[in-house]
Amino acid sequence: xxxxxxxxxxxxxxxxxxxxxxxxxxxxxxxxxxxxxxxxxxxxxxxxxxxxxxxxxxxxxxxxxxxxxxxxxxxxxxxxxxxxxxxxxxxxxxxxxxxxxxxxxxxxxxxxxxxxxxxxxxxxxxxxxxxxxxxxxxxxxxxxxxxxxxxxxxxxxxxxxxxxxxxxxxxxxxxxxxxxxxxxxxxxxxxxxxxxxxxxxxxxxxxxxxxxxxxxxxxxxxxxxxxxxxxxxxxxxxxxxxxxxxxxxxxxxxxxxxxxxxxxxxxxxxxxxxxxxxxxxxxxxxxxxxxxxxxxxxxxxxxxxxxxxxxx
Amino acid sequence: xxxxxxxxxxxxxxxxxxxxxxxxxxxxxxxxxxxxxxxxxxxxxxxxxxxxxxxxxxxxxxxxxxxxxxxxxxxxxxxxxxxxxxxxxxxxxxxxxxxxxxxxxxxxxxxxxxxxxxxxxxxxxxxxxxxxxxxxxxxxxxxxxxxxxxxxxxxxxxxxxxxxxxxxxxxxxxxxxxxxxxxxxxxxxxxxxxxxxxxxxxxxxxxxxxxxxxxxxxxxxxxxxxxxxxxxxxxxxxxxxxxxxxxxxxxxxxxxxxxxxxxxxxxxxxxxxxxxxxxxxxxxxxxxxxxxxxxxxxxxxxxxxxxxxxxx
Amino acid sequence: xxxxxxxxxxxxxxxxxxxxxxxxxxxxxxxxxxxxxxxxxxxxxxxxxxxxxxxxxxxxxxxxxxxxxxxxxxxxxxxxxxxxxxxxxxxxxxxxxxxxxxxxxxxxxxxxxxxxxxxxxxxxxxxxxxxxxxxxxxxxxxxxxxxxxxxxxxxxxxxxxxxxxxxxxxxxxxxxxxxxxxxxxxxxxxxxxxxxxxxxxxxxxxxxxxxxxxxxxxxxxxxxxxxxxxxxxxxxxxxxxxxxxxxxxxxxxxxxxxxxxxxxxxxxxxxxxxxxxxxxxxxxxxxxxxxxxxxxxxxxxxxxxxxxxxxx
Numbered sequence: 001x002x003x004x005x006x007x008x009x010x011x012x013x014x015x016x017x018x019x020x021x022x023x024x025x026x027x028x029x030x031x032x033x034x035x036x037x038x039x040x041x042x043x044x045x046x047x048x049x050x051x052x053x054x055x056x057x058x059x060x061x062x063x064x065x066x067x068x069x070x071x072x073x074x075x076x077x078x079x080x081x082x083x084x085x086x087x088x089x090x091x092x093x094x095x096x097x098x099x100x101x102x103x104x105x106x107x108x109x110x111x112x113x114x115x116x117x118x119x120x121x122x123x124x125x126x127x128x129x130x131x132x133x134x135x136x137x138x139x140x141x142x143x144x145x146x147x148x149x150x151x152x153x154x155x156x157x158x159x160x161x162x163x164x165x166x167x168x169x170x171x172x173x174x175x176x177x178x179x180x181x182x183x184x185x186x187x188x189x190x191x192x193x194x195x196x197x198x199x200x201x202x203x204x205x206x207x208x209x210x211x212x213x214x215x216x217x218x219x220x221x222x223x224x225x226x227x228x229x230x231x232x233x234x235x236x237x238x239x240x241x242x243x244x245x246x247x248x249x250x251x252x253x254x255x256x257x258x259x260x261x262x263x264x265x266x267x268x269x270x271x272x273x274x275x276x277x278x279x280x281x282x283x284x285x286x287x288x289x290x291x292x293x294x295x296x297x298x299x300x301x302x303x304x305x306x307x308x309x310x311x312x
Numbered sequence: 313x314x315x316x317x318x319x320x321x322x323x324x325x326x327x328x329x330x331x332x333x334x335x336x337x338x339x340x341x342x343x344x345x346x347x348x349x350x351x352x353x354x355x356x357x358x359x360x361x362x363x364x365x366x367x368x369x370x371x372x373x374x375x376x377x378x379x380x381x382x383x384x385x386x387x388x389x390x391x392x393x394x395x396x397x398x399x400x401x402x403x404x405x406x407x408x409x410x411x412x413x414x415x416x417x418x419x420x421x422x423x424x425x426x427x428x429x430x431x432x433x434x435x436x437x438x439x440x441x442x443x444x445x446x447x448x449x450x451x452x453x454x455x456x457x458x459x460x461x462x463x464x465x466x467x468x469x470x471x472x473x474x475x476x477x478x479x480x481x482x483x484x485x486x487x488x489x490x491x492x493x494x495x496x497x498x499x500x501x502x503x504x505x506x507x508x509x510x511x512x513x514x515x516x517x518x519x520x521x522x523x524x525x526x527x528x529x530x531x532x533x534x535x536x537x538x539x540x541x542x543x544x545x546x547x548x549x550x551x552x553x554x555x556x557x558x559x560x561x562x563x564x565x566x567x568x569x570x571x572x573x574x575x576x577x578x579x580x581x582x583x584x585x586x587x588x589x590x591x592x593x594x595x596x597x598x599x600x601x602x603x604x605x606x607x608x609x610x611x612x613x614x615x616x617x618x619x620x621x622x623x624x
Numbered sequence: 625x626x627x628x629x630x631x632x633x634x635x636x637x638x639x640x641x642x643x644x645x646x647x648x649x650x651x652x653x654x655x656x657x658x659x660x661x662x663x664x665x666x667x668x669x670x671x672x673x674x675x676x677x678x679x680x681x682x683x684x685x686x687x688x689x690x691x692x693x694x695x696x697x698x699x700x701x702x703x704x705x706x707x708x709x710x711x712x713x714x715x716x717x718x719x720x721x722x723x724x725x726x727x728x729x730x731x732x733x734x735x736x737x738x739x740x741x742x743x744x745x746x747x748x749x750x751x752x753x754x755x756x757x758x759x760x761x762x763x764x765x766x767x768x769x770x771x772x773x774x775x776x777x778x779x780x781x782x783x784x785x786x787x788x789x790x791x792x793x794x795x796x797x798x799x800x801x802x803x804x805x806x807x808x809x810x811x812x813x814x815x816x817x818x819x820x821x822x823x824x825x826x827x828x829x830x831x832x833x834x835x836x837x838x839x840x841x842x843x844x845x846x847x848x849x850x851x852x853x854x855x856x857x858x859x860x861x862x863x864x865x866x867x868x869x870x871x872x873x874x875x876x877x878x879x880x881x882x883x884x885x886x887x888x889x890x891x892x893x894x895x896x897x898x899x900x901x902x903x904x905x906x907x908x909x910x911x912x913x914x915x916x917x918x919x920x921x922x923x924x925x926x927x928x929x930x931x932x933x934x935x936x
Contacts, residue, residue, distance in 0.1 A: 032670065046344065046383055051375065059703045060724055063675065066701045067728035071670055077378045079371045079392060080703060092586030100372055100585065103608040104379035273724065274716030296727040358656065358695055363687065389690045391683045391704060404898030412684055412897065415920040416691035 003308055005122040005129045008138045009176045013183050018157075022148050024304040025297070032071055032300070048310050051105035052078040053097070054132075055112045060273070060295070061132050061142075065109045068302035074310070077105060095124045102126040107309055110134075128309045136172060141305065142272060143176035145298040150229055152297060153268045153290050157181075163190035163223050166233035166253050166278060169197040173272045174233060178203060182212040189214040190223045194249045197239050219252050224262035230255065232271045232278055232291075254278050260286055270294050315620055317434040317441045320450045321488045325495050330469075334460050336616040337609070344383055344612070360622050363417035364390040365409075366444075367424045372585070372607075373444050373454075377421045380614035386622070389417060407436045414438045419621055422446075440621045448484060453617065454584060455488035457610040462541055464609060465580045465602050469493075475502035475535050478545035478565050478590060481509040485584045486545060490515060494524040501526035502535045506561045509551050531564050536574040542567065544583045544590055566590050572598055582606050627932055629746040629753045632762045633800045637807050642781075646772050648928040649921070656695055656924070672934050675729035676702040677721075678756075679736045684897070684919070685756050685766075689733045692926035698934070701729060719748045726750040731933055734758075752933045760796060765929065766896060767800035769922040774853055776921060777892045777914050781805075787814035787847050790857035790877050790902060793821040797896045798857060802827060806836040813838035814847045818873045821863050843876050848886035854879065856895045856902055856915075878902050884910055894918050 003011070012018055050069040052062050057080065066076045094117055101108060102125040110118055111132040118131030118138075133139040151157050162181060164174050168191055178199075181187050189207065191199045191214060198216060207214050217223065224230070235253050240246040255269060260283050263269075271279055271291040283289050315323070324330055362381040364374050369392065378388045406429055413420060414437040422430055423444040430443030430450075445451040463469050474493060476486050480503055490511075493499050501519065503511045503526060510528060519526050529535065536542070547565050552558040567581060572595050575581075583591055583603040595601050627635070636642055674693040676686050681704065690700045718741055725732060726749040734742055735756040742755035742762075757763040775781050786805060788798050792815055802823075805811050813831065815823045815838060822840060831838050841847065848854070859877050864870040879893060884907050887893075895903055895915040907913050 046385070049379055049382055051379075057705075060721075063701045063703070063725060063728050067673055067675075070673055070699045070701065073670070075382045076701075077375045077382065077388075078390075078702075079375070080705060081369075081392060091588045096586060097372075099604050100607045101375060103604075103611060104375050274720060276715045292723050292727075295724045299728060358697070361691060361694055363691075387694045389687045389694065389700075390702075391687070393681075393704060403900045408898060409684075411916050412919045413687060415916075416687050416923060 003128075003305070005118075005125075005131075006140055006305060006309070007118050007122055007129065007131045009140045009143045009179050012140070012144065012180060015183070018144075018147070018180075021144065021301070021304055021308070022151050024308070025148055025300040026152070028071075028300040028303040028307070032303070048072075048074040048106040049104070050074060050076050050306065051101050051108045052076060052080075053101060053108055053110050053112075054078075054080050055110075055117075056133070057081075058111050058133065061111065062109075064295075064298045065130075065132065065302050065306075068299055068306055071299075072303055072307055072310075074106075074306070095120055098125050098129070107306065130305070130309070133172070136170070138176055139172050140176060141298070141302060142173050143180050144305075145294065145301040146173070146177045146231070146270060146272070147180050148301050149270060149290060149294040149297045150268070153293070154228060154266070158185040158187070160184075160186075160229060161188045161190065161227045162229040162231060163192060163220075163227040164199075164231045164233070165192040165220055165255075166235050167197045167239060168193045168199040168233075170239065171233045171272075174231065175200070175203055177231065178207070182207055182210045187212055190227060191216045192218070192220045192223065192253070194218065194235070194240075194245075194252075196241065196245070197235070218249075220255070220259060221262065224259050225264065228264070228267050230259075230263065230267065230269045232269060232275070234274075234276055234278055250277075254280065255283060256280055257282060260288065263288065315440075315617070317430075317437075317443075318452055318617060318621070319430050319434055319441065319443045321452045321455045321491050324452070324456065324492060327495070330456075330459070330492075333456065333613070333616055333620070334463050336619070337460055337612040338464070340383075340612040340615040340619070344615070360384075360386040360418040361416070362386060362388050362618065363413050363420045364388060364392075365413060365420055365422050365424075366392050367422075367429075368445070369393075370423050370445065373423065374421075376607075376610050377442075377444065377614050377618075380611055380618055383611075384615055384619055384622075386418075386618070407432060410437050410441070419618065442617070442621070445484070448482070450488055451484050452488060453610070453614060454485050455492050456617075457606065457613040458485070458489045458543070458582060458584070459492050460613050461582060461602060461606040461609045462580070465605070466540060466578070470497040470499070472496075472498075472541060473500045473502065473539045474541040474543060475504060475532075475539040476511075476543045476545070477504040477532055477567075478547050479509045479551060480505045480511040480545075482551065483545045483584075486543065487512075487515055489543065490519070494519055494522045499524055502539060503528045504530070504532045504535065504565070506530065506547070506552075506557075506565075508553065508557070509547070530561075532567070532571060533574065536571045537576065540576070540579050542571075542575065542579065542581045544581060544587070546586075546588055546590055562589075566592065567595060568592055569594060572600065575600065627752075627929070629742075629749075629755075630764055630929060630933070631742050631746055631753065631755045633764045633767045633803050636764070636768065636804060639807070642768075642771070642804075645768065645925070645928055645932070646775050648931070649772055649924045650776070652695075652927040652931070653924040656927070672696075672698040672730040673728070674698055674700050674930065675725050675732045676700060676704075677725060677732055677734050677736075678704050679734075679741075680757070681705075682735050682757065685735065686733075688919075688922050689754075689756065689926050689930075692923055692930055695923075696927055696931055696934075698730075698930070719744055722749050722753070731930065754929070754933070757796070760794070762800055763796050764800060765922070765926060766797050767804050768929075769918065769925040770797070770801045770855070770894060770896070771804050772925050773894060773914060773918040773921045774892070777917070778852060778890070782809040782811070784808075784810075784853060785812045785814065785851045786853040786855060787816060787844075787851040788823075788855045788857070789816040789844055789879075790859050791821045791863060792817045792823040792857075794863065795857045795896075798855065799824075799827055801855065802831070806831055806834045811836055814851060815840045816842070816844045816847065816877070818842065818859070818864075818869075818876075820865065820869070821859070842873075844879070844883060845886065848883045849888065852888070852891050854883075854887065854891065854893045856893060856899070858898075858900055858902055874901075878904065879907060880904055881906060884912065887912065
């Protein structure tokens with residue numbers, strides 16, 4: 001299976017492809033500490049160039065891609081503020097911008113506020129487009145690094161009980177990872193959230209169709225002792241109809257020591273970051289808290305994807 | 313003729329210099345696909361560094377220069393938001409900024425909102441200044457890439473009938489290209505624009521003095537079948553005294569299929585981009601639509617100029 | 625003495641360390657013109673990466689660090705607008721950001737608006753933190769380059785009469801340099817400022833304790849003929865209780881030709897830049913005006929520090 005653009009997690013249904021990506025990511029981490037990585041990307045006729053086009057700020061994701069590209073011996077041209085692009089201001093279409101920028105670079109990582117933007121970009125680009133978030137749409141490299149982290153931490157991506165907690169309605173990260181997990185074997189899912197922001201019905205329907213069992217509930221404590229992976233997201237005030245309602249529920253979704261004490265020894269806590277109050281610093285030193293290692297894994301996962309896209 | 317700063321098109325009157333730049337640009341395009349370009353810039357004692365100082369957003373131009381520099385094996389330090397330069401906020405003069413930054417880099421590409429800024433910068437800089445647009449002033453590398461595109465598309469820069477359409481009053485791109493064209497042999501110019509934004513009188517006077525024939529009119533259709541090059545620019549609403557007036561004329565400057573059907577087989581359509589409604593997407597697939605190739609040419613033209621400036 | 629983080633000038637009390645840094649800086653300047661600097665940083669397993677995290681604009685400082693890193697054969701990932709960091713907007717703590725970014729880079733140069741931020745960052749970072757200004761706190765590389773400039777211009781950092789003029793209350797640059805000077809031998813200090821913005825009492829107390837003589841006064845002219853170094857800073861209108869008061873005093877702190885004529889032949893004028901009216905351009909051509917050379921020295925001083933931090 002040949003990757004060119006990376007637009008959505010549906011491209012990663014193939015288990016063999018996932019395993020190739022994960023083993024290459026693990027190899028990248030080792031090589032990064034020991035070998036001359038510039039040999040990993042072809043540098044003749046010249047160092048490859050990645051263009052970062054960010055129409056929304058996401059410095060963490062941008063720096064992760066840029067560091068990955070530079071570790072491979074590649075180079076980067078970058079805009080952290082594309083909406084003020086003179087051409088965007090003047091009303092230029094995204095596809096015109098992509099047509100031009102795709103002549104300047106060997107690949108483009110695109111963050112845009114509109115769902116479907118990465119797909120449209122890929123239709124006109126001469127070089128690979130990597131979707132780094134298209135509004136409420138997808139952010140496939142985040143889902144891949146989440147799954148890679150599970151693999152690295154627990155040694156498997158099958159036979160898992162995974163609990164998602166927090167904002168399950170709006171988190172594209174959660175939707176993409178749920179999709180990928182449902183492709184694996186013997187997965188049980190637990191969805192813990194306030195009523196206002198529970199898992200969308202189309203994803204629930206998809207899981208039923210796939211025969212992937214899932215359970216929805218409003219409090220975390222009763223499932224904490226069951227799960228292998230606790231995937232936490234922020235619960236944002238602005239999602240609630242009233243501040244009273246928000247204040248009533250918010251503490252039910254905080255992963256404090258009471259929760260971690262209930263969790264299994266071999267379990268792990270993930271979070272796409274940034275975290276706010278839902279993960280109090282008191283649990284950072286718990287060896288099961290894997291969220292900072294998860295961010296690190298993003299670097300090697302992205303090195304792996306970039307090297308696959310650019311080695312042609 | 314030795315280039316150091318690149319400030320205005322008047323520096324490119326010499327036909328031999330133009331031809332050197334164009335043949336080097338063509339060579340850059342070939343080398344970029346086949347050879348190790350890092351040999352083209354001296355890299356001892358170290359990789360050369362280009363500083364991008366953009367006091368106005370122009371990401372397309374910035375990325376074009378930065379990609380050009382990196383393709384040559386050089387490196388870049390960059391600011392896409394120089395007005396928020398702490399020193400600019402504190403009232404530092406442009407010349408002080410240039411004095412300091414010219415110690416950090418081997419060349420500076422400067423975009424600034426004030427006419428004459430590039431000239432002033434060049435008076436204090438230790439390293440070459442490249443003017444990437446000085447307000448209503450000049451943008452010489454755009455004019456050079458326009459002329460290079462004509463050369464590449466038609467094989468010549470003499471014996472041409474060139475029509476400029478749209479905003480001829482405020483477009484510095486048009487003024488600079490008209491200047492360069494008037495230096496060549498057997499050029500006939502057609503200026504098509506609403507009365508409000510016709511070619512300034514000083515340029516008309518210059519053409520008369522040069523003996524370069526030109527014709528002004530208000531509608532495009534009647535000249536479409538004559539011209540070798542149709543150079544299109546945006547007609548901006550805000551240039552008009554009234555919105556009624558704008559609505560009345562705007563469609564006369566749209567290059568739709570009716571216009572392209574009237575055009576000669578061997579003609580070409582150029583546009584500095586970004587384009588809005590004046591070039592409907594329906595004509596993009598016409599082989600005479602050269603505007604995206606024109607943007608690509610900018611990359612090689614800039615590689616050529618940077619290598620000339622930095623090979624000392 | 626091993627440097628890891630660079631947070632405050634108090635780390636540079638050791639005279640041997642200072643001399644090592646200065647002689648390495650001088651060597652950097654020579655090498656930069658003659659040798660392949662990429663050998664100065666280890667590039668196996670890969671080119672080292674510096675992350676620039678700027679929560680306040682300071683393009684001069686940022687470009688100086690980035691140029692230094694690239695001259696050494698290293699690479700840079702950069703954000704010139706970190707407050708719009710999606711994670712900062714979402715309420716992420718600085719320490720979380722640093723934990724993540726310190727996985728992407730081999731060192732971090734941090735500019736932040738809060739005093740103590742660099743220290744807090746250093747407590748969680750896996751890689752060296754370089755403080756490039758923490759609000760009203762410190763900016764140690766500025767103080768080091770100031771002292772290096774004195775060494776380069778006068779050949780010594782002992783036996784000096786140094787006058788600070790302008791805003792002595794709020795200038796962290798002045799405080800840090802005063803601290804470093806007081807560590808050297810036979811230093812006499814002169815503080816010239818309006819009453820409103822004189823040297824803080826804790827620094828005066830520190831100097832008394834150190835036995836370093838200092839003299840405070842309100843006008844410049846009477847000391848101009850005495851000093852070896854005249855260190856000038858901006859007097860900002862907004863520091864004054866009334867505009868009348870500002871207008872009354874501001875001209876007393878302008879270093880015009882009347883002042884320079886009174887100064888000794890072997891003396892020097894320094895300024896951290898940007899300068900506004902306090903250094904009129906008429907004195908720029910005076911060979912004792914060292915402020916632009918001072919900015920240049922920053923580049924070599926930073927190359928020297930980066931190479932010390934990254935050669936492990």
